[in-house]
Every structure is written in structure tokens, then in C-alpha cells.
Amino acid sequence: MIKEMVHRLREMLLFLFLAIFSKATGVKAYSRGGVIQESAAYCLSWRLAVETNNVRAWRTVPSQCLRYVEAYMLGGQYERDLNLIVDQILSYVNGIVPSSDGMDAWILDVDDTCISNVFYYRGKRYGCDPYDPAGFRAWALKGGCPAIPAVLGLFEYLVQSGFKVFLVTGRDQETLGQVTIDNLHNQGFIGYERIILRTAEFIGQSAVAYKSEIRRQLEKEGYRIWGNVGDQWSDLQGECLGNRTFKLPNPMYFVP
Template sequence: MKTLLFIFVTLLATCHGDVLNHVHEHGSNFKIFPLRMKTGSGGHYIPEVSCASWRLGVEAHNIIDWKTVPIECENYVGNYVLGDQYRADSKFVNREGFYYARTVNVADDGKDIWVFDIDETTLSNLPYYAKHGFGVNPYNDTLFNEWVDLGAAPALPETQKFYNKLLNLGIKIVFLTGRPLKQRDITAKNLKKVGYHTWEKLILKDTTLYHGKTAVTYKSSERKKLEEEGYRIIGNIGDQWSDILGTNTGSRTFKLPDPLYYIA
């Protein structure tokens, strides 16, 4: 048992830095092992194709309106989000965002902005999912909001690096999240605590105004308001397709990986 615990803690310490340290601190009901391999003919090892293909379908938006991760893919998803590949994928997307951003001729009027989603884009909820399951359980509004109200979500490290680079380029930051207005104070506190110290606007969802509306409708409407105020959305990044679809999406959009849940 001590050996297994050592292996698990070692995995957490080496894969995701601060994010995984939070997973360890908050506890986890799930044991994470290296991605399982199956033996093919002649003793050659082949990957578990079905779950990898399912994740590709999700990220490419070929699989939509799904409610939970297939139960047979829970370990796969858990290992992915706690492993090196998730960090590498996040780094790649943010790097491409920076390559684009540095080509922009930033104006002197302070109206060039980059829109960031929050959950699984700037802040990570991996400690929550490590405790409650990697997307196989239906969304529990009460439990998730209890986690948000702790203000303990760590920063996604590659996004945070990108955020700092954008500030250095003179680009203003706008956070646009589906979190409700009542979580404004704790969200602002959480962002500042983990290093997101500066922003132009922090927009949370007015659940009365947008009751029954999709995330695409909500975020499109809020981006339209920004442009009506004279802002130019030069970039837009999120983990959900609903973050970057719709109207007023900006000059370029960037999709971060997230096989944990789907928001329409």
C-alpha cells in the first residue's frame, strides 16, 4: 500500500505542478495509473483506441450534446488530464495564441482585448474532478458550487503564461464566464490569488437575464456588448466550443482541451 501511495504521489508531483498539488491536498477517491495498453498479435502493444478516438471526436466537435464521459473511459480521461499530454496540448494551444497575438498591431487606445473563459481555461477544477470522478458522474450543481466557493482552484499554468505575455504586449484581458453573478467576489479573489492580477472586465452570468439560454447565446450577447462599447476582440480562448462559437467571436479563436464535460 505504501508503494502504491508513493507511486501516486510521485505521479501527481511530476505531471502538473501546482494543479496536481491541489489534487493531492484536497484528496482523491480515484487511483491514477499509466495509460493502459493492450497486447496485439505477436506481443506488440497497442493503445486503447476507442477512448482516444472518443476524445478526438469530442475535441473536434464531432461528438456533441454528450452528458458524461463513457464509464469505460474514466481511467483514460483521468490519466490524460493528470498527465503530461494534457499539459502539452494546453501549451501548444496557448503558444499558437501567442504567435498570433504578437503579429497584432496593438492600438494606443486600450481597446484591444482578449477574451478568456475561466473554468478549465484560466482556472482548473481538477481537484474537484479527482475527488468526484473524471466526468462519468452527472453534473452536481450543489457539489460543484461548494467547490467554487472555496476559491481554491489553481491556475492552468500554460494559460497563465499566455495571459502574462498578452499583458506585456499591451492587450487588455476580459474574463467571460458562465459562473453566476453571486460568485463574482470569490472568483475575483481566486483569480488574484493564483496570479491573474489584472483585467479590464470580469463578466459573470446574470441567470435571470439569460435563464433558459444556451452558453453560445449568453457569450455571444456579452461579446456583442463589448464591441458596442468600442472594444476590439482580437482573440478569444476557451475549453468549450460554446466559448468560441456564435457571433462576435473575435478575430481569432482558440480551443483548449477538455474531455471532462460539454456545455452547449
Template sequence: MKTTVLIFLLATSIATSHGLEHGIDYKIHPLRLKSGSGGHYVKGITCSSWRVGVEAHNIIEWKTIPQECEGYVGNYVLGDEYREDSKVVNREAYFYAKSIDVIKDGKNIWVFDIDETTLSNLPYYAHHGFGVEPYNATAFDEWVNLGIAPALPETQKLYNKLLSLGFKIVFLTGRPQSQKDITVKNLKDAGYYKWEKLIVKDVSKYKGKTAVTYKSNERKKLEEEEGYRIIGNIGDQWSDILGTNTGNRTFKLPDPLYYIA
């Protein structure tokens, strides 16, 4: 009940601000849980160790979070630690970007994923549960189509710094073409007001293909057909940063909510 009330308050806040210009300060912290620990869940493995295994890509192809770890994962992603972990990744990305002598020909790009990288779906997961149930495509699409996902604050800071350094921004997402317009609106409302390209998935072309294949092919087009140089590449899934044409350096944001191959 307490979580539901907090979700309502956040949704009300977002709805109130939604029509404003870029720069909205969407809030995530008000959804914070009050329970859940990193205690043992199976064969003596702790939930915190499970999360480390996920982030290190040692635990792969998992479909759901262990049920015993839902409270732990929810508490992590809605709390300070998730923000701190995101801050470390984005800070290192900035330090790297700052070290690059940007050639002023407009061809140096930085690739960003969208879900759980630039935009956060935490309000959705706080309402529907933290990944112990199978993925519900219909419910998630309904959430995306609202266009009210808040920005991940630390990633947004990196985005702004990269623009100031002279990098062009490319968003490469697994969202389908049918969601392009609402994604554009959501990005702008959340403070991502400028980019070079927004690449969405042609579902008919990539039917049955993995995310690694899709994103590799699209990055290859950027570099080999359009002449861009991918200096940096950041995402929450390993499939965002594996494959070909990954860029000069990749950065993996934390995400123990789901796994995309």
C-alpha cells in the first residue's frame, strides 16, 4: 500500500510537469522501498552476490530475478546505491571523453541506449514488480506509450557534458518504429533536447535476431556507411556493448532488472 501511494505521488508529479520545457527534474527517490536485504536465496548465494554476477556478465540468459531477491533488487534500484553506481560509470565516461581531442568535423559520436540508460522505467517496475514475473510486453508498451519515463540523472549529466565537449549524440534503442514519436517526445520532455540520430528497431527486418546482432548492424552502418566515429558507447545491457563496431570504449550501467541477449 505504501509503495502504491508513492507511485501515485510520483505519477502526479510527472503529469504536472510533463508539458514543460526540457530540464524537468523528474524524481526517482520518492519510490524507495523500506524492506529487502541481500540475504541468502539459494545454495548459500546472497542476492548481492547474484547482482554482482549479473553485472559482471557471469550470470547470463536469466529470465527473472530470484523471487527471494525481489525486495533486495527493488531496494537497490530505488535507493542511493543505484544512483552512486550509475554515477561512477558516467563519471568514468566523462573522464574518458574529456581526454579525447575532438576533431571538429561533426563525425565524433557517442552512442546511448535508452531504457535504463537515458530514461528510467522504475515507476513501471515499482508498480508491476521487480522482475520476478515473466516480461509482460503489453503492459510495458502501455507504460512506454505514456511517454512519462524520467531521465536517469547521472546519465543526463554525462549527456550534457558530452554536448559541451563537441560530441554528437546517437540514441540506439530496441524500441520499435511504432514508438518512435512518443520516444522523441519523452526524451525532449525529460531534458534530452538535442541529438544527431535516433535509431529505432525495424521489427520486420530483425525478427528472430538478437539485440547484439541488431545493434552491431546499426553501429556498422553509422561507421562504415555514414562515416561516423563511435568514440563512446553506453548502455545498461551487455548486448548494448558487445558485438561489432562497439566504439573506442564502452561503458556498462547497472541493471539487475532484466536481461536482453
């Protein structure tokens, strides 16, 4: 009798505990049960592994992470992540005293660093669909990428502080040069020293090789690269990296 009561109490407590526990550890989708919860926990691990460069050369976002990446990009966390990083960059910038020779430089990537492709990637299931070069070119040709506000603020601060800002992009100069310049201009990126796009000699090269060579040339010209900001690890690896690098988040695609 007592044994049975204890047994039932135990079951009830276990049930209660599991209910509370699973709610406490869940990510958001309480109503839809455990699947989305588990999936969100996995996708958070996956996003961290991508951002830390532990997962490399990935072609597509895992399909179970479609809604997770959408919520991340549009739900505020992406902006929060950017704001915290830009705050870090600004406090680093404020510790640098630019010299009067005008050779203190910063390097910013363009796509998903200065301007955003999230509305293009929305049509590509936030990266769950594989890379589509023709589709991306058509999007870029519209020149309608919005500025990423935190990075635009950083850009303006760097220019005002006397740094020479170089925008370095893997976009093809011949086909996308003018539209990219126009897009950056209409989004407020005004006052940079130079925009460097991929010319014929670099076609087919990896981003690491191409961007390293560009940075080497800038250093040869005498520029001191204080900082280097990009959303891809390939922006931040290789040679002549600059005094500090900053990795902006991008869980939608990987550029080798």
C-alpha cells in the first residue's frame, strides 16, 4: 500500500521534473514539442562551430536549421552579435593614435560586411539551397543591398578618425564594379580611400590567396593595416592580415 503510493508519487514527481526540465532547457518552440527544441540546440552548436572555423568548407546550411537561421538573421540576435563586435572594434580603434602620414589603414570586406545579402538568401532558404552564381550575380546587378547599420557606423567613425578605409571584395570588377560602387554610395559608404574588386588576373584564385595579395600590395605601398573586418574566415586568413582581425557572423554561406 505505502509502496504503491510512493511509486505513484515518484512517477508524478518524475513527470513534473521532466516537464519543468525540458521547458527550462528548451529554446523556444514549446508548443511544437521536442523536435524543434532539439533542432535549435543542434543548430546553435552548428552556428558556433561555423563561426569558430571548426566546421569548414560547408556547402549548405543543414536543412533542419532553415527556421533557426531565419530567426537568427531576422529576429534580432544577428544585429546584437554585430553590435557587440563593433563595440569591441571601436574600443580597439580608440586605443590607436593615427599618425600624420596618412598611412593608417583598415580593410573591410563588402558582402555581408558593409552591405547585406540577407534578402537574396531568403529566396535561397537562408543558405539551405546551394550557391547559385548566376542568381547571385542577378541580385548584385540590382544594386539593392542594404547597408549593415553597425558596420556603416564603424565605417563612418574610421573615416572621421583619419583612417584610410579600403573595401576589398571578391566581386568581379568588370561585371559588378560600377553597380557595387553605386550600391555602396547610395547606402552611405562615402569617403573610403579605395575599393578593390577582383580583376582578371585573380579570377579562379581562392579568396585567401587573392585578398592576401591585395593586402601585401597595400603594405608595399606603405600602409599600416590596423584592422581587417570580414564575415568569412577567408577574409581573415593568409598573409598580411593586419594588426587585428574581426570575424562578423554569417551562418548563410561559406566562401573558400
